[in-house]
Amino acid sequence: MTTKQIEVSILGQPYRLACSAETEDALREAVARVDAEMGKVRTASNVRGTDRIAVMAALSLASELLKLQNSVRHGEAFPAEEIRHTVHQMNEQLGAVIAQYEAQ
Structure with a gap:
């Protein structure tokens, strides 16, 4: 740097x-x-x-x-990084559920 x-x-x-x-x-x-x-x-x-x-x-x-x-x-505002992390986790969870469903 x-x-x-x-x-x-x-x-x-x-x-x-x-x-x-x-x-x-x-x-x-x-x-x-x-x-x-x-x-x-x-x-x-x-x-x-x-x-x-x-x-x-x-x-x-x-x-x-x-x-x-x-x-x-107090949950009235959320930092952008926290939102990105939460959305990423949700996408991973959805991906896992979809993969399980497709495997059946």
Whole structure:
């Protein structure tokens, strides 16, 4: 896995980040999400100072993550990988039943 440097901007501030080619798209998406959240905090509140804006944005994103985790825990939402795994298991079970039926 080769590491590369990418240039990004958050609230107008440039940052150089290291990532692999495989994770670049996800990192750029995360940067865009953080930039958007920090922009929202700056626009919607009287919070000043990039560090304070960053903390408020981090709290907002953490709250969003916790809500999602709770909904997954309570069966209200399912992670895509869990769905794929369940569908794969169901297909295997169906295949076994069909093979048994055809063997009769």
